[in-house]
Amino acid sequence: MASAIYLHIPFCEQICYYCDFNKFFLKNQPVDEYIAALRQEIQMYAAQHHPEEPITSIYIGGGTPTSISTDQLAQVIEGLSGAFPLSPDAEITVEVNPGSCSDEKMAMLKKTGVNRLSIGVQTFDPELLKAINRDHHPIDAKKTVELARSHGINDLSVDLMFGLPNQTMEQWNDTLKQAFELPVTHISAYSLKVEPKTVFYQWERQGRLDRPTEDLEADMYNQLVSGAVNAGFQQYEISNFARGQYQSRHNLVYWNNQEYYGFGAGAHGYLNGERYANHGPLPKYLKAMESRERPTLHEHPVPLHEQKEEFMFMGLRKISGISLEEYQSRYGEQVAETFPGVMDELVKEGLLVMDEDSVRLSSEGKLLGNQVFEKFLLGN
């Protein structure tokens, strides 16, 4: 059974050029109906949840959860906390866009038990913010951090992006400097991926997207890693850094290949050995809930060989890597038996480091993660 919940609020006030998440322009959307359906979905799953297994993490993402009204968002959070047993120290995160959270909304978040925010800063460069169609100004990020802290929400994560169109090393260094100076506990930083069905995808096809070279992007990543460590963060995953004990408990559920509920349009979940994805389009999601059916588009019972693959490539994202003993106790055989020769080959190529207890990515391997992960596909 799962002890983590992901919940999706698919509304945004502006659509970013790189975004391929399941999201809809907020204006004229049936938000109240969506919230009623969400609460119904929550109840449907909660009725089957084992009452003695407390939920240890909730992550409300989007979309922009703070784009809906204070009352609507409160209904969602209270719907969850009223339906599931929560661990007293549960991590409850809400994604917030800089400037999208009023004083009143922040007070409600604190009151309903939210204790962590993930703030979509992306860059502190005003021109780059415009170039990716974010609707905030750099100063909004700092104001949101201050506002959260003034309400006693101190576990704050900042999301950054690099490899943006025309982004220079100087701009990236400036963003890093400003991010490191903030009183935040966590940083996530990802390079731009150009995904189908995005504005950037169209531009790339038309030859209008000027992206940094792979070498520059690698330098940006190295700058991130060394700068974060100098600023008192510990890298615990390829793209994630925490001060003190503030690692994202929720994301560790994914990297440890554990199960979780997924609620809302387009949400993914992993329950009882089955991965599932909900309908993305609102009418389909709402219709399924109206008929009191699970709103799933597809369900996929994960066969054993896939569980082993996922354990490897999710776990190798962590800096501590995977525990050889844990693999053996989960699957009754050693990693080297499932993937003969693979680890030795990757160690020889300098992409993996192995000792008696664990195997993990080398510095080079962190840059070439996908090259490593594909070696752990069993293909059967």
Ligand code: SF4
């Ligand atoms: S705010 Fe987030 S979810 Fe909305 S369009 Fe931008 S990146 Fe996508």
